[in-house]
Amino acid sequence: xxxxxxxxxxxxxxxxxxxxxxxxxxxxxxxxxxxxxxxxxxxxxxxxxxxxxxxxxxxxxxxxxxxxxxxxxxxxxxxxxxxxxxxxxxxxxxxxxxxxxxxxxxxxxxxx
Amino acid sequence: xxxxxxxxxxxxxxxxxxxxxxxxxxxxxxxxxxxxxxxxxxxxxxxxxxxxxxxxxxxxxxxxxxxxxxxxxxxxxxxxxxxxxxxxxxxxxxxxxxxxxxxxxxxxxxxxxxxxxxxxxxxxxxxxxxxxxxxxxxxxxxxxxxxxxxxxxxxxxxxxxxxxxxxxxxxxxxxxxxxxxxxxxxxxxxxxxxxxxxxxxxxxxxxxxxxxxxxxxxxxxxxxxxxxxxxxxxxxxxxxxxxxxxxxxxxxxxxxxxxxxxxxxxxxxxxxxxxxxxxxxxxxxxxxxxxxxxxxxxxxxxxxxxxxxxxxxxxxxxxxxxxxxxxxxxxxxxxxxxxxxxxxxxxxxxxxxxxxxxxxxxxxxxxxxxxxxxxxxxxxxxxxxxxxxxxxxxxxxxxxxxxxxxxxxxxxxxxxxxxxxxxxxxxxxxxxxxx
Numbered sequence: 365x366x367x368x369x370x371x372x373x374x375x376x377x378x379x380x381x382x383x384x385x386x387x388x389x390x391x392x393x394x395x396x397x398x399x400x401x402x403x404x405x406x407x408x409x410x411x412x413x414x415x416x417x418x419x420x421x422x423x424x425x426x427x428x429x430x431x432x433x434x435x436x437x438x439x440x441x442x443x444x445x446x447x448x449x450x451x452x453x454x455x456x457x458x459x460x461x462x463x464x465x466x467x468x469x470x471x472x473x474x475x476x
Numbered sequence: 477x478x479x480x481x482x483x484x485x486x487x488x489x490x491x492x493x494x495x496x497x498x499x500x501x502x503x504x505x506x507x508x509x510x511x512x513x514x515x516x517x518x519x520x521x522x523x524x525x526x527x528x529x530x531x532x533x534x535x536x537x538x539x540x541x542x543x544x545x546x547x548x549x550x551x552x553x554x555x556x557x558x559x560x561x562x563x564x565x566x567x568x569x570x571x572x573x574x575x576x577x578x579x580x581x582x583x584x585x586x587x588x589x590x591x592x593x594x595x596x597x598x599x600x601x602x603x604x605x606x607x608x609x610x611x612x613x614x615x616x617x618x619x620x621x622x623x624x625x626x627x628x629x630x631x632x633x634x635x636x637x638x639x640x641x642x643x644x645x646x647x648x649x650x651x652x653x654x655x656x657x658x659x660x661x662x663x664x665x666x667x668x669x670x671x672x673x674x675x676x677x678x679x680x681x682x683x684x685x686x687x688x689x690x691x692x693x694x695x696x697x698x699x700x701x702x703x704x705x706x707x708x709x710x711x712x713x714x715x716x717x718x719x720x721x722x723x724x725x726x727x728x729x730x731x732x733x734x735x736x737x738x739x740x741x742x743x744x745x746x747x748x749x750x751x752x753x754x755x756x757x758x759x760x761x762x763x764x765x766x767x768x769x770x771x772x773x774x775x776x777x778x779x780x781x782x783x784x785x786x787x788x789x790x791x792x793x794x795x796x797x798x799x800x801x802x803x804x805x806x807x808x809x810x811x812x813x814x815x816x817x818x819x820x821x822x823x824x825x826x827x828x829x830x831x832x833x834x835x836x837x838x839x840x841x842x843x844x845x846x847x848x849x850x851x852x853x854x855x856x857x858x859x860x861x862x863x864x865x866x867x868x869x870x871x872x873x874x875x876x877x878x879x880x881x882x883x884x885x886x887x888x889x890x891x892x893x894x895x896x897x898x899x900x901x902x903x904x905x906x907x908x909x910x911x
Contacts, residue, residue: 408702409761410540411771411821412808415700 365460365473366434370425371399371453372445377423383444384427387436391476393426403451422453428460428476510594511602517731518603518611524722525614529621530557532719536712536774537625540767540820543704544900545629547908552628552636556621559637560644564613572649573597573612576658580650585609599656600729611726612652619648619675623877625820626683627690629701630897633905635890642880643682647873651678655865666865667841667848667858669738670727672782672834673869680827681873684818689881690891692817694898706766713770717746720777724784737845738784741792742777745784748793749776752800768804771825775803778829783837786846795836802832831866838862 372380377394384392398419405418429437438455446452465475534553538546560568566587574597575582585591588609595605620640624631631639651674654661661673668674695701703709724742728735753772754764779799780792787795807824818824838859841850849855881890891897896904903909 409757409763409765410702410767411824412812413701415702417700417702 365463365476366429366431367458367460368425368427368429368434368437368441368455369458370441370445370455371397371422372425372441373447373451373453374421374423376445376447377425379444380425380441383440384437387433387440389427389429389433389437391427395424395426397422397424401451401454420451428463430473430476509602510596510604511730513731514600514602514729515604515607517735518600518607518726518729521722521726522607522611522614524719525611525618525726526557528716528719528723529553529614529618532712532715533618533621534712535708536716536770537628537709537820539705539708539710539712540703541628542701542900543910544902546704546902546910548633548901548905549624549628551633551906552624553621555633555637556624556640557617559640560617560620561613563641563644564609564616568616568644568649569609569612572616572652573599573608573657578660578663579653580659581653581657602730608729611729615671615675615723616644616648616652619671619679620644622675622679622822622826623682623686626687626818626822628819629693629901630690630819630891631686632889632892633901635884635888638884638887639686639880639890642884643877646876646880647678647682648674651869651872654868661865661868664864665848665858665861666834667786667837667846667862668782668834668865669785669837669846670724670781672779672830672837673865676778676781676826676830677834677866677869678830678873680823680825680830681870682877683822684816684827685874685877686881687818687823688816689878692815693819694894696817703767706770710766710770713773717743717773717777720746720781724781728785734785734845737789740789741784741787741795742780744789744792745776745780745796745799746773747776748796749773749779749800749803752776752797753804756801756804771803771807771821772800775799775825775829778826779803779833779836782830782833783840786837786842786848786850787840788842788845791836791840791842795833795840798836799829799832803829831870834862834866835859 398421400418400420405416405420408415408417427437434457438457441455462472463475464471530553534550538549541549567583570583570585571581573581574585591605597605597608600608620643623643624636653659655666655668655674656662693701720742721739725735725739728738750769750773754769757768758764776796776799780795783795803825806828807821811818811824839851841848841858843849843853850858884890892901892904
């Protein structure tokens with residue numbers, strides 16, 4: 365089992381969700397986050413006062429998938445979230461030790 | 477609010493059948509006839525001006541502060557409404573508008589004593605005195621509430637309440653009397669239709685001094701102090717804008733052509749101000765900001781205020797353009813040059829706008845609109861009178877504000893502690909916070 369965490373541009377969420385649904389990933393957790401990478405921040409000007417905004421709004425998507433489709437999931441997230449502009453985001457993949465569905469008590473791959 | 481309202485007989489005539497004839501007690505016999513049309517319009521205008529403070533100014537201001545100070549900023553407008561209304565009824569109205577001494581009125585209408593169903597104020601003989609009192613109350617409220625914007629994010633709430641009481645008594649009430657209540661500025665011929673001196677310059681000058689006495693916000697110039705939610709400020713601007721129809725239009729004190737002329741000039745000035753400020757930003761900063769456009773609209777509104785009712789509609793466009801340019805300069809270059817932290821630009825928008833408007837009223841005053849000729853109609857003397865009004869208002873408001881803050885400081889620290897400021901005024905002053 366793998367946990368795929370993707371940081372993406374907020375307006376790309378629908379495309380990413382559709383792409384994941386198409387390969388059979390039927391659950392995800394989305395969080396509104398702020399952060400920066402190479403894009404750094406941007407400058408805002410209010411009545412002449414300039415402020416550098418370091419943290420830009422992004423979405424963090426988490427999906428838990430079986431190891432055999434993790435690579436495919438990463439691939440479709442990357443292709444659907446990509447604009448080619450700086451600030452498209454990143455994808456991280458980590459192993460999952462254990463999983464449990466609270467309602468039924470099913471564990472590991474049955475719980476995904 | 478010109479000293480005595482000029483009424484267009486043509487408009488009043490059709491409503492004469494509907495007017496309430498005054499079968500007055502002997503004391504008021506023959507003094508006036510209350511007009512139903514004027515009364516109806518002034519009730520609406522009163523509601524519009526009250527709406528300017530709550531929620532208009534509350535939204536406009538709180539949208540521009542940081543999230544941790546939103547409720548505290550709204551609380552200042554809210555407190556001004558509650559506090560000043562009571563003080564106005566208790567003695568403010570009487571001292572400002574009853575009696576015609578050069579310096580101050582009388583206490584004859586203390587707690588509205590002697591105000592009856594048929595009494596009128598000499599300044600507005602066709603509406604009930606109670607309505608005139610209420611209408612003027614809304615001006616006192618917004619003026620006090622305006623000052624708070626300059627010290628947003630750092631003034632202790634208890635100190636704000638004490639300061640507001642003092643400022644109302646010592647700055648607003650005398651100025652209202654001097655300009656509108658039969659005092660020496662009105663007698664000198666100073667033109668201030670709806671409050672360029674009494675409202676905007678007095679609040680702006682007071683705000684500037686208050687910002688300097690309290691000092692700059694923690695993190696000013698180094699930290700990101702960007703607005704919490706400018707969409708609130710846009711909504712506030714809309715309410716202020718519409719409310720201003722009552723502010724300037726109502727200052728005719730009658731439902732007549734002059735009121736509509738004032739509203740027309742007011743609306744055009746707001747439009748021209750918004751476009752001008754946006755255009756200047758576009759040229760200098762490469763993008764026309766929403767904050768810039770709403771600032772320009774409010775600058776145009778504040779600047780046309782003293783002139784509306786004295787100038788022709790197209791003058792409103794010229795005045796709005798000048799307001800956009802001058803106030804932009806004051807909020808950017810001037811503020812940076814002198815390094816004061818007027819948080820919400822009360823001086824830059826209202827002070828500079830009010831001053832500019834008073835002087836432009838002296839330039840554009842048109843006899844066929846308001847009965848007085850200005851510079852362009854060959855009366856340069858009016859400009860000097862207007863300058864005199866600016867000087868007196870600036871000096872009085874600035875001086876009293878300074879002394880008052882020092883006095884309040886004896887009783888309670890005017891500024892919150894650094895820890896409270898960093899924590900936010902919502903939680904430290906009111907025990908609440910936006911989540």
